Amino acid sequence: MCSKNNEQMLNELYELIASMQSAEDCRDLFADLCTIKEIEQMAQRVKAAKLLIEGKTYNQVIDETDISSATLSRVSRCVQYGNGYSKFLK
Numbered sequence: 001m002c003s004k005n006n007e008q009m010l011n012e013l014y015e016l017i018a019s020m021q022s023a024e025d026c027r028d029l030f031a032d033l034c035t036i037k038e039i040e041q042m043a044q045r046v047k048a049a050k051l052l053i054e055g056k057t058y059n060q061v062i063d064e065t066d067i068s069s070a071t072l073s074r075v076s077r078c079v080q081y082g083n084g085y086s087k088f089l090k
Contacts (some may be wrong), residue, residue, distance in 0.1 A: 016029070017029070041045070041071075042090065044065050044066070044071075045067070045071065045077075046065050046089070047064070048061050048065050048067050048071075048075045049075050049078070049079050051064060051065070053079060053086070053089055053090060058076075060074060
């Protein structure tokens with residue numbers, strides 16, 4: 001469980017992200033928050049989730065995204081049981 005301070009910082013981060021008005025705002029903020037590699041990995045996960053939602057097989061998703069099978073398994077669980085991907089990608 002997060003400490004009260006960590007929980008507050010997380011809420012501030014989520015509020016900051018929610019306040020963005022455009023893809024350009026998002027690009028600017030993420031460029032400051034994350035490394036290029038982290039941004040690429042997040043983009044890879046979103047693409048993998050989209051492909052899974054479309055009904056693609058694990059092998060097809062791996063071929064298209066070059067995602068690791070371990071990461072794809074986690075993305076798949078989130079698509080099936082999580083809230084974010086299914087809420088925003090369908």
